Amino acid sequence: MRIAVLDIGGTAIKYGIAESPDNVTPLGEMETRAKQDGGEGIVKKAEAILDTLSPFDAVGISTAGIADIKTGAITYANENIPHYTGIPLGEHLRNRYGVPVAVRNDVHAAAIGEAAFGAGKDFRSFLCLTYGTGIGGAAFLNGQLLSGQTDSAGHFGHITTHRGGKPCGCGNYGCYEAYASVTALCALVKERTGENLNGREIFARLGEPVIKQSLSDWIDEVVVGLASLIHAFNPEGVILGGGVFNESVLMDEIKARLSTLLMPTFQQTVICKAALGNRAGLLGALAIAKDALLKEK
Numbered sequence: 001m002r003i004a005v006l007d008i009g010g011t012a013i014k015y016g017i018a019e020s021p022d023n024v025t026p027l028g029e030m031e032t033r034a035k036q037d038g039g040e041g042i043v044k045k046a047e048a049i050l051d052t053l054s055p056f057d058a059v060g061i062s063t064a065g066i067a068d069i070k071t072g073a074i075t076y077a078n079e080n081i082p083h084y085t086g087i088p089l090g091e092h093l094r095n096r097y098g099v100p101v102a103v104r105n106d107v108h109a110a111a112i113g114e115a116a117f118g119a120g121k122d123f124r125s126f127l128c129l130t131y132g133t134g135i136g137g138a139a140f141l142n143g144q145l146l147s148g149q150t151d152s153a154g155h156f157g158h159i160t161t162h163r164g165g166k167p168c169g170c171g172n173y174g175c176y177e178a179y180a181s182v183t184a185l186c187a188l189v190k191e192r193t194g195e196n197l198n199g200r201e202i203f204a205r206l207g208e209p210v211i212k213q214s215l216s217d218w219i220d221e222v223v224v225g226l227a228s229l230i231h232a233f234n235p236e237g238v239i240l241g242g243g244v245f246n247e248s249v250l251m252d253e254i255k256a257r258l259s260t261l262l263m264p265t266f267q268q269t270v271i272c273k274a275a276l277g278n279r280a281g282l283l284g285a286l287a288i289a290k291d292a293l294l295k296e297k
């Protein structure tokens with residue numbers, strides 16, 4: 001068995017090869033140049049990479065944007081990757097290489113990776129949330145990823161937590177990610193101190209009362225969204241992704257505050273960190289490609 005895997009992001013296309021069913025060897029990455037080269041450029045780069053990895057039995061792809069899981073077509077990508085929407089990525093690569101090709105949205109692929117190989121291994125039902133520029137999410141229920149009608153389920157960052165609140169990139173107001181993403185934390189600190197600090201710098205300066213208070217206010221925003229989601233899904237676990245959760249003080253504080261908001265039958269929800277880091281996409285791509293290969297047989 002030899003499976004080629006790609007993780008297509010707005011800044012880089014990572015790639016690797018799996019020669020056993022449970023491990024990927026990352027081989028490198030190529031700059032996406034998404035703004036300059038657009039969707040067509042991504043197809044050309046994917047081909048160039050796959051040509052060097054050939055021969056293989058299947059291809060797994062985790063990608064930015066929304067992918068139709070049946071056809072592997074990109075049904076939606078935002079302005080960060082111009083002209084990616086509508087590209088029949090899966091069909092194109094299937095025709096070119098004559099092997100099964102599985103394509104998934106990157107957030108879903110990462111959750112599938114965590115389910116198969118990472119922090120989700122011991123859960124039948126869990127939620128994944130990744131906090132960064134925005135907030136990505138996925139729900140894994142009874143051993144299956146919840147895809148949704150248009151393979152877009154889990155956009156937890158766009159649940160409204162503040163009616164009529166701050167504007168969000170999606171065009172609405174008061175979305176969870178406008179308050180609880182790491183970008184929102186940095187914006188809050190900037191609003192109060194005038195300084196442009198990144199997440200790490202904020203944690204390094206918690207001795208300053210204004211920064212400590214800003215972090216605390218942000219944690220409240222994070223926890224409010226998590227409590228709502230836990231009440232909606234009643235998962236066994238919630239897996240939190242994003243570099244910010246390497247700060248152990250943050251995990252402890254989130255758990256403590258969550259327990260004050262959760263109803264009694266939700267208290268046993270396990271809150272943990274994502275285990276696979278930036279390998280989640282490639283490992284998720286491996287899992288979906290293995291699936292596609294099985295279905296072929």
Ligand SMILES: [Zn+2]
Pocket residue numbers: 157158168169170171172175
């Ligand atoms: Zn939004």
